[in-house]
Amino acid sequence: MSPIKDFKLLYVAPNKENVFSGGDTVAGKVTFTLKEETKVKGVAVKVKGEAHVHWSDGTGDRKKSHSDHRRYFKDKVVLVEEGVELPKGDNSFEFKLKIPQGDFPSSFKGFHGKIVYTLEAKISRSWRVPSFEHRELRFVSTSTPPVGPATYPTSGSVDKEFGVFSKGQVQLSASVDRKLCCPGDTLFISGTVCYAASKDTKLKFSLQQKTVYRAFASTTLSDVSLCKMVGETIKGNSEETFSCQMKIPDDAVNTVHNCDIIFVDYYIKVYVDISLAIDPEVKLPVVITSRLPSHGFGQAGPHPAGAPGYSDFPPPAFAPGPYPVPAPPGAYGYPAPNPTPYGNTGGYNTYWPQQPAPYGFPAPAFPSSVDQQPMPNAPPLFQPQPPPDYGSLYPPVPGSYSNTGPPEKQ
Secondary structure, eight states: OOSEEEEEEEEEESSTTOEEOTTOEEEEEEEEEESSOEEOSEEEEEEEEEEEEEEEESOGGGOEEEEEEEEEEEEEEEEEOTTOEEOSEEEEEEEEEEOOOSOOOOOEEOSSEEEEEEEEEEEEOTTSOOEEEEEEEEEOOSOOOOOSSTTSOEEEEEEEEEOSSSOEEEEEEEEESOSEEOTTOEEEEEEEEEEESSSOEEEEEEEEEEEEEEETTEEEEEEEEEEEEEEEEEOTTEEEEEEEEEEOOTTOOOOBOSOSSEEEEEEEEEEEEOTTSOOOEEEEEEEEOOOOOOOTTOOOSOOOSSSOOTTSOOOOSSOOOSSOOOOOTTTSSSOOOOOOOOOOOSGGGOEEEOOOOOOOOOOOOOOSOSOOOOOOOOOOSSOOOOOOOHHHHSOOOTTOOOSSOSOOOO
16 A cells, blocks of 8 residues: 555646746645655656647548647656655645746647646656646647737628529628637627528527647548527518627637647637528637736746746736835845745645735936036927828728619729
């Protein structure tokens, strides 16, 4: 029977959302109890980021498996060297590991692959099976896929005929108020539909997650609906305008464009539900990215060099202003307060918060004895001009829906 019991792996929360990013430090401790004095081969902790894909296609003798793997980083620290005999009773070892700077993708789990960041503790003994403890870290990339003008609305349209015995036609135009959004945001969808058929129908909306998995030259994809909405009934042979609000699910993962074996995209599908026919649909692409987490639980101490991580900017303890900010205890050599005790040991509660290190810079001091000469008058850099014509800034888009009718022939 193993002499090791109550093996626990705890880590510090970088912020109240418990989200890590590139450049953050993973700090914590390993605790366990020994029933007797035990000689170990080593006690170590490591943090790593990896991506895996795997799927199969075909049947029988033609069944073929596809898989691929990427490792983004790995950092390891040895807490107890080989041959050390640990005493009976409670043992505790603190550690610090660094997530390197880099354009790493956000955490993701799908049907055929995943992007995971894990913290692992290991106790090795000679001629014995090692003891492991794992904690999965939630990682969010600080990079955003290129989306162009993120605040601009995105739109699309479709014109389709349907039916065999009784012909019909649908002209559908839809737009969403912005392309870049965050989990929990609400998007505004609007448009017009011209429905030339006798039977009533309904307009429907859905948020789709499209994931492409790649293993060498092979690819597979999944397209799942995260949420659906049903609009008002569209009467036969009518033209109507529509609008609705769609909330992005709080647990939606980020758009992933910086992993070469897993790609995650989102789009809003607006479609007319027509029986016994392929539904006319408009796809409106959107990009989902996480907000910068609040920093109620920032890391203390010096901040890492390079691009900032989510734990690099704790909030100031004093209101900003032109006066110098007084230094808190512990910031410039004064005694620091006692650390906050450890938290629970289940799921994402395996961490404890740290006190933030307030920051601020005093206003620069300039000598007041220097006589400043008045500046000579100069003509203004910009002369007032009348505003440009509206049509020169926003020319009409060819092929778009409008209420002005077709352009006149020249």
